[in-house]
Amino acid sequence: MAEVSVNGVGLHVQRLGDGPADVVFAHGLVMDNLSSWYFTVANPVAQLRGVRLYDLRGHGRSARPTQGYDLDTLVDELVGLLDAEGIEQAHLVGNSFGGLLAVACALRYPERVRGLVLVDALLPRKGWGEAMVGTLATTGEERDATIERVFASWLGRHSSRKRNRLAKQAGALVEGTTLLEDLRASTSWPDEAFAALSLPILAIYGAESDVLGDGQLLADAGENVVFDVFDGCSHSVIWEATAQVRDRIVRWFGEI
Amino acid sequence: MSREDTLQILAGFIRDVIGDEWDDDMEVAFDTSFSDDLELESIEFVALAESVQAHFGDHVDFVGWISNLELDQIIALTVGEVVDFVESCR
Numbered sequence: 001m002a003e004v005s006v007n008g009v010g011l012h013v014q015r016l017g018d019g020p021a022d023v024v025f026a027h028g029l030v031m032d033n034l035s036s037w038y039f040t041v042a043n044p045v046a047q048l049r050g051v052r053l054y055d056l057r058g059h060g061r062s063a064r065p066t067q068g069y070d071l072d073t074l075v076d077e078l079v080g081l082l083d084a085e086g087i088e089q090a091h092l093v094g095n096s097f098g099g100l101l102a103v104a105c106a107l108r109y110p111e112r113v114r115g116l117v118l119v120d121a122l123l124p125r126k127g128w129g130e131a132m133v134g135t136l137a138t139t140g141e142e143r144d145a146t147i148e149r150v151f152a153s154w155l156g157r158h159s160s161r162k163r164n165r166l167a168k169q170a171g172a173l174v175e176g177t178t179l180l181e182d183l184r185a186s187t188s189w190p191d192e193a194f195a196a197l198s199l200p201i202l203a204i205y206g207a208e209s210d211v212l213g214d215g216q217l218l219a220d221a222g223e224n225v226v227f228d229v230f231d232g233c234s235h236s237v238i239w240e241a242t243a244q245v246r247d248r249i250v251r252w253f254g255e256i
Numbered sequence: 257m258s259r260e261d262t263l264q265i266l267a268g269f270i271r272d273v274i275g276d277e278w279d280d281d282m283e284v285a286f287d288t289s290f291s292d293d294l295e296l297e298s299i300e301f302v303a304l305a306e307s308v309q310a311h312f313g314d315h316v317d318f319v320g321w322i323s324n325l326e327l328d329q330i331i332a333l334t335v336g337e338v339v340d341f342v343e344s345c346r
Binding site: 014038042043055060166242 | 277297301302305306319320322323326330
């Protein structure tokens, strides 16, 4: 596996496709890693462009430092990865928290981001960190239920070894690092900031998603945003409509 | 190389990927399921895909093959199906 040292942290990186890379995929928080993109959308996109996927610090097969989980540090980590991979300007593709990270990166380093593909992304609006801590700081049965829900439609459902390992890893991240306090203290932006984003954005949301409002806010912002709402889908739209999400994103990269 | 040889190569990769948690009672046969029997995590599956690709070369486009499967098919994959895929690329 490729391990790339970024700002002193060893990150697990996967490189797909030929030619210079300009698409970087970011995954969701805690119960996620690069495999979500690896087995769904990344490879078809890699037929068109060079692609990079990485595990955020503390996730998948990347190192798990005890601190540095605030949004600014994670954005710097993403930009450090772009530097390390020689990518001057990237299309960022993010699911859930990965989308929030991509948006924050575009706000802080507009010159490094060419476009955004957001799948049920939260926006870094005022209070987002506190809200996210509320859903992450669960324990025992509640956490097991979250794992069950998030991974219901992925490899190894009903697998005790996997559930235990996921719970262990999630526990180590939530309890063994500064993740929760870092999220609480993270940067946020006023709603007007998102309207000022002028780069091309494909925003895919589930019609039943609890963060649909964030997508709507982006959609209202300008003609640079293509807003696709998938009927009957929730926040887990990437799993509920994998083929459609894949086809939509591949079409986007074919046209852009 | 026979199907049995390919199976043994895959079994070696699977053991490496599972690492310390490998249980000597675990058996890898053609009908062994990645999910139900081996309980492979998706990130471990990435590592396996990497090993398969590196060993058999670019003409065995394992990741591309997986990407075209529906989720239910991936979940239900057996080691034998991966062996057959590798063999079909020869």
